[in-house]
Amino acid sequence: MEPLFPLAPRYHLDDPQPWLRGIDPARRYWLWVNGDESVGTTVPGLSVSSFEEFKQAILRFRGLEPGDRMDIRRIIDGCTIHCVAANCYAIADTIDGAPVWHLFDGETLESLLMTAHPDWQPAPSDVELGRGMMERMFAQSMAA
Template identity: 55%
Template structure:
């Protein structure tokens, strides 16, 4: 399953397909699977309780070698598990569709996502609605009730 050479397509920061929809305030990563906006997936993001925990997580990621995995704390008591599949190829498992799928990233794009766990990071104002849309779907009603 693990290889020294990977020819699998992976999400990169310089991709022509816009795969990253945004990162919400809880640091969840909203991605369009294979660049398809109709296939939106929400992956748990790294949640660091301190600067030291943040540094440890980044160092842990940078030290991964082929075949290793790294389990990191994520918001809402979730875990973010990163698998080093091949040189410059990392995977995050997603079972939101019922069957487990691995989303592949290069090191630069995945580290960029992990860096949003820094305590000073703030999400873009337009990404605030991402979290609200998840609440709306969960409750089956508008997140903000209309005034009478």
């Protein structure tokens, strides 16, 4: 049996196959890799402390040209958005030990980044995603 080697497709908002599981209160994007509900991952999202910081981040994203990168720094984790080509952006990840780039069109990635707006509220079901992750983290630290 060959090991799983997922190649992430280019996600877009009107995908017939669901790929976005949710966005938790910490602005982590929960994805189904390739739309496969048995292979999930989280990608750190944009988190800001003010509207001005939010505005600057969105403008920086909109100004990316092919070959440019935009770092998303967070307290615990972060990621880099790579502008691969016109209207094609990538976020690197590792799934089952294999390197993967999640590809997004501009509209989709910008809509994810918009959740950094200070007034954004997660769906109640997405709050549970974050709560479950925190419970697992506490359980691991208690066991260690």
